[in-house]
Each structure stands twice: as C-alpha cells, then as structure tokens.
Amino acid sequence: MQGAEFAVTTHDRSVITVRGPISSASLGVTDAHDHLFLRTPALPGQEFDDLERSTAEVRAARSTGISTVVEVTPIGCGRRPDLMRALSEATGVNIVAASGYHRDAHYAPGSWVMDASVDLLAERILADLQDGMHPNDWLDPDWPLDPARAGVIKAGASYQRISDRERDRLVAGARASRRTGAPLLVHTEVGTCAHEIVDLLQGEGVPQNRVILAHLDRNPDLELHADLAARGVTLEYDTPGRIKYRPDSELLDLIEAMVAAGHLDRLLLGLDLGRRDYLHAYGGGPGMTYLMATFVPRLRGRIGEAAADAILSGNPARAFAWSPTEGQVA
Ligand SMILES: [Zn+2]
Structure with a gap:
C-alpha cells in the first residue's frame, strides 16, 4: 500500500481551496x-473581519x-x-481554509468545542472537508453549509503541555486526516511539545508526511528541528518581520543551517498575521507584503533562487495536496 501511494505523483494530487480543488x-x-x-477571546481588541480591508x-x-x-x-x-470566497474571487488569490480546532486558550469557557466528544469533533471536521464549511462558529445544525470546503485540518497544543481536551481534538483531527x-x-x-505531538499523531496512524508543525521558529533550535525533519514531518516557520521576537537575520541563519543539514524539502514559510496590529490595511505592520517584498530577497541571497522557490512553491504543493487514503489506493 505504501508503494502504491508513492506511485501517485504530486501533479495528480489536488489542493482544496475555498473555490474548489x-x-x-x-x-x-x-x-x-x-x-x-x-x-x-485570547486576543481581545485584535479581531479583524472587514472584507474590504482584508x-x-x-x-x-x-x-x-x-x-x-x-x-x-x-x-x-x-x-x-x-468572506474567504468573496476575497478569493475578488483578488484571484487561492485561499486554502482550515477546519479543526485551536489550543484551549482560544475557546471561552462554555464553548461547545470544550465540551464536545471526539466523535462530534471529528464529525464537524469531516463535514467541513467533504461537504462545505459551517458558516458560523455555533453548533447549529439548521444553518446551511457554505459551499467552500476546508483544505487543511488545524490542531493545537499549549505551552509545554498537551491538555486532555487538546489531546481529544488532535485525535479528532487525526481521524479526519486518515x-x-x-x-x-x-x-x-x-515551539514546545513538537515530538509529543508527532508521537500522538503517529500513534493515531497519521503518515508523517501529512503533519505540519507550525511556529517552530519561535524556538530556533537547529538540532531539534533537524531531528523533527528527519522524522518526515514538515516544519513551518512564520516569524519574518516579527522583530519583537528576533531579527530576521537569525531566522535566515536557521533556514540556511536547515538547508545545509539536508532538510530543504521539509520547510514552509508563512507570516501568521493573527492580530489586526500586524496588518497594513488595519493600520499596523509588517503586513502581508513583507514575505515577498522584504524577507524573500534576503532569503534568495542566503540559499539561492532554487532553494527559495522550493520553500515557497514546491514544498507547499506537496504539503497541502491531499494524499490518497488507504481506501482509494487499495
Ligand atoms: Zn496562526
């Protein structure tokens, strides 16, 4: 079965965007x-939901x-x-949306997400992935689904620990991914609990090449990252321009060292602008132009054009394409 999976080329695989595969x-x-x-609720005053500005x-x-x-x-x-569909149609930019759940801090006490069974959590993810996303955050079965499907499953863990509820949500995500x-x-x-998260997902039968770990560059520990990459998971870095954490030069050092260690094909880059203060259109910065206009020219200087293109285009094409499931391969 593994062999059959490898026989499918990247070009045969689809990425699911809000406007379709x-x-x-x-x-x-x-x-x-x-x-x-x-x-x-984890970021009061930092919400953004303005279609025109986004x-x-x-x-x-x-x-x-x-x-x-x-x-x-x-x-x-x-x-x-x-709004993601409208934005994608207006700009021509592909948007891959997420199902799944965040870490505990992002849910108010009493949120249905904190009380739901693994079965219900998984059922909601599967509906998002296969039928279309629920148009709001409430558990109201009477709302019609939005036609946009989710293309990736999100999960999350806390600082230095995976809570019992986070564990349930990881298991639900693993089920939906399988x-x-x-x-x-x-x-x-x-960047904490990375190996523990991979262990848990591996135990739930998720192939390592389906797993992307986010925000690892918040703990820019080269040996740790090389170990994780060697396990076959993908590492996603997302602090370009986040000067309050460290200068870009240190993130460039990390990427250059990971490439030198042979892990180019395991790296992804994003910006994670998750506060209105980070967005130009809401009066803040570094803004969504930062990646290509400011960071990537320096990245190309460090690792070369081809390696930078792999991180920006080739690796995402592999990481976000849906794998054939066991049933489809068999
Ligand atoms: Zn984020």
Whole structure:
C-alpha cells in the first residue's frame, strides 16, 4: 500500500481551496500560514473581519508575487468561509481554509468545542472537508453549509503541555486526516511539545508526511528541528518581520543551517498575521507584503533562487495536496 501511494505523483494530487480543488502544481508562491478573518477571546481588541480591508491586504500581497494563502483560522475563532470566497474571487488569490480546532486558550469557557466528544469533533471536521464549511462558529445544525470546503485540518497544543481536551481534538483531527488524506497543521506554543505531538499523531496512524508543525521558529533550535525533519514531518516557520521576537537575520541563519543539514524539502514559510496590529490595511505592520517584498530577497541571497522557490512553491504543493487514503489506493 505504501508503494502504491508513492506511485501517485504530486501533479495528480489536488489542493482544496475555498473555490474548489486545484492541481497542486498550480499553487505557486504560497504563504503557508496566515489569517484573513479572526476573532478569539485570547486576543481581545485584535479581531479583524472587514472584507474590504482584508481584500486590500491580499491584493497588495498578490502584487508582490503571492498566489496562495493558507488561512488557518479554525472552527470557533471567527472563521468566515463566505468572506474567504468573496476575497478569493475578488483578488484571484487561492485561499486554502482550515477546519479543526485551536489550543484551549482560544475557546471561552462554555464553548461547545470544550465540551464536545471526539466523535462530534471529528464529525464537524469531516463535514467541513467533504461537504462545505459551517458558516458560523455555533453548533447549529439548521444553518446551511457554505459551499467552500476546508483544505487543511488545524490542531493545537499549549505551552509545554498537551491538555486532555487538546489531546481529544488532535485525535479528532487525526481521524479526519486518515479518512480524507487531508494535511494536518498543528500549532505549537513557542515551539514546545513538537515530538509529543508527532508521537500522538503517529500513534493515531497519521503518515508523517501529512503533519505540519507550525511556529517552530519561535524556538530556533537547529538540532531539534533537524531531528523533527528527519522524522518526515514538515516544519513551518512564520516569524519574518516579527522583530519583537528576533531579527530576521537569525531566522535566515536557521533556514540556511536547515538547508545545509539536508532538510530543504521539509520547510514552509508563512507570516501568521493573527492580530489586526500586524496588518497594513488595519493600520499596523509588517503586513502581508513583507514575505515577498522584504524577507524573500534576503532569503534568495542566503540559499539561492532554487532553494527559495522550493520553500515557497514546491514544498507547499506537496504539503497541502491531499494524499490518497488507504481506501482509494487499495
Ligand atoms: Zn496562526
């Protein structure tokens, strides 16, 4: 079965965008982790949900060369499938939306997400992936689904620990990934618990090449990252321009060292602009143009054109394409 899976080429696989499936080869330059509409109790005053402003932000990013944005706002955090579709149609930029759930801090006490069984959690993810996304954050079966399907499953863990509820949500995400072949992108808090997350997902039968670990560059530990890459998971870095954490030069050092260690094909880049203060259209910065206009020219200088293109286009095409499931291969 493994052999049969490898026989399928990247070009045969689809990435699911809010406007439907596209060939992974047509993804182009991809911001592998960002946010267009967001509202969470963890970031009061930082919500953004203005279609016009978010469209302007993405249009500006497109002018720098971005052709796909992976929008990883999960269930219950202000996700807006209707607005993502409108934005994608207006800008021509592909939007890959997320199902799944965040870490505990993003749900208010009493949220249905905190009380739901693994079965219900998984059922909601499968509906998003296969039928279309629920148009709001409530558990109301009477609302018609938005036609936009989710293309990636989100999960998350806390700082230094995976809570029992986070564990349930990881298991639900794993189930949905096994059933559909959809990739699973997991939020790590300051890069912690990475091996534990991979262990858990491996135990649930998720192939390593379906797993993307987000925010690892918040803990830029080369040996740790090389170990994780050697396990076959994908590492997503998303702090370009986040000067409050560290200068870009240190992120460039990390990427250069990972490439030198032979892990080029395991790296993705995004911006993770998850606060209105980070977006030009809402009066902040670095803004969605930062990746291509400011960071990538320096990246090309460090690792060369071809390696930079792999991180921006080739790797996302593999990481976000849905795998054939066991049933489809057999
Ligand atoms: Zn994020």
